[in-house]
Amino acid sequence: MSRRWYCKLRSIFRQPTDLRGLTILGRIGYRALKMSEYKATIRWKCNGPDFLKGRYSREHTWTFDGGFVVPASASPAVVPVPMSNPANVDPEEAFVAAVSSCHMLTFLYLAGKAHFQVDSYEDEAVGVMSKNENGVPWVSAITLHPKIAFRAAKQPTSSELAALHHEAHEQCFIAASIKTQVSVASG
Numbered sequence: 001m002s003r004r005w006y007c008k009l010r011s012i013f014r015q016p017t018d019l020r021g022l023t024i025l026g027r028i029g030y031r032a033l034k035m036s037e038y039k040a041t042i043r044w045k046c047n048g049p050d051f052l053k054g055r056y057s058r059e060h061t062w063t064f065d066g067g068f069v070v071p072a073s074a075s076p077a078v079v080p081v082p083m084s085n086p087a088n089v090d091p092e093e094a095f096v097a098a099v100s101s102c103h104m105l106t107f108l109y110l111a112g113k114a115h116f117q118v119d120s121y122e123d124e125a126v127g128v129m130s131k132n133e134n135g136v137p138w139v140s141a142i143t144l145h146p147k148i149a150f151r152a153a154k155q156p157t158s159s160e161l162a163a164l165h166h167e168a169h170e171q172c173f174i175a176a177s178i179k180t181q182v183s184v185a186s187g
Contacts, residue, residue: 058084100125102174117151141181
């Protein structure tokens with residue numbers, strides 16, 4: 001590349017090109033780091049005259065890119081029935097399920113790479129809500145309780161199993177994105 005073109009490219013890449021002050025090079029770098037994008041559509045509609053009094057339904061829907069619609073609501077532990085619906089999924093449950101699901105999928109991938117045949121995996125994950133230092137409730141801890149069945153041909157030792165869970169936690173996209181303490185119960 002000629003010196004003239006090099007200087008021209010360098011000057012272009014140093015110039016801010018949008019409101020966030022990113023250079024073109026910064027935007028190219030961001031796009032290169034962005035692996036994928038995930039979307040959900042959340043829909044709620046007011047169904048009564050008491051919205052301003054706080055007496056309104058928290059029922060809503062989540063629609064995902066494949067068209068699957070999930071009935072959702074605030075947790076009855078946070079908003080009393082009938083303004084919440086205990087039959088619907090609440091955001092806290094969905095968060096716990098997302099962490100558990102991501103851990104399981106990463107675990108299955110790693111177990112397969114280590115030549116351990118997994119026949120089944122079941123987890124009864126539990127999330128705990130507490131208040132932070134500012135008194136704001138948050139899901140502070142999630143404990144996974146996986147029950148895993150392996151084929152008899154090759155069973156992992158307890159240390160290999162612990163290492164698989166540790167590595168699954170380290171590689172789980174969701175766990176890497178949160179500050180909630182995630183642990184795996186033994187046994």
